[in-house]
Amino acid sequence: MNITLKSVMAAAAAPLIAMSLLPGTALADDGPTRQEEREAVSQKVWSADDREAAVRDLSTRERELFQESLDSWTAKTAVSRFGKLSPTSPEVQEMGPGAEKIAAAGNDPGTEGAPAAGCWYHYQYDKWYDLGLNTGDTWMQLNWCHNGSRVTSHSVSNVGGQGHLGNEYEGVLQYHTRDVGWEIRKATQYKFNLFGASAQPCTQIRGGNGLYSTRMDCYLGEQ
Structure with missing residues (x-):
């Protein structure tokens, strides 16, 4: 009899294959992913008639998963306004x-080839979401002046927030600032309280020489 390694392996595998084909025999299930677990816990809280009780009754693991959801709110910008500030505007007056x-130089055409200068503002109103539900709103305005080479002054105004679905807006947790010379970067970190669970989303505006950009995080970068 000519027995080969291939035939031995095939014979050993046959019972396993047959077992997997038996009626009622299912393949192993890896279970829900962590994201699916987070979504399930969030759904449990947001759909509850009594959200305070739902949050209070979360297990240790569920509370950890729910906190991850609170840390992962997504944002949609509802209002975005950008413009130039005049020398008499309150924002410029406050900057000195x-x-x-x-600001006055920014209104003067000046000579050809001279670096641009001026003062600008950007206002942003954002709506925050978890599982497609509007959980809170925030807004802020960055004001800054640029002499054509670097930012010379800056301030933040018109900052606030509003909670929904039981979220209580508790104010600004802290401001994050980075001045890289040619650009000022300012992030406002807000605080919401949902029956003891805390969400702390961040809105960031960056202002340069007649330009701006935004981010929905507190990371100010390097240069």
Whole structure:
């Protein structure tokens, strides 16, 4: 009899194959992913008639998963306004005489080839979501002046928030600032309280020489 390694392996595998084909025999299930677990816990809380009780009764693992959901809110910008500030605007007045001069220079065409200068603002109103539900709103405005080479002054105004679905807006947790010379980066970190669970989303505006950009996080980058 000619017995080969291939035939031995085939014979050993046959019972396993037959077992997998037996009626009622299912393949192993890896279970839900962590994201699916987070979504299930969030759904449990947001759909509850008594959200306070739902949060209070979360197990240790469920509370951990729910906190991950609170840390992962997504945002949609509802209002975005950008424009130039005049020397007499309240925002420029608050930044001082130097800002007034820059703002005035920004209104003067100047000579050809001279670096642009001026003062600008950007206002942003964002709506935050978890599982497609609007859980809170935030807004902020960044004001800044630029002499054509670097940012010379800056401020934040018109900052606030509003909670929904039981979320209580508790104010600004902290501001994050990074001045890289040619651009100012300012992030506002807000705080919401949902019956002891905390969400702390961040809105960031970056202002340069007549330009701006936004991010929905607190990371200010390097350069």
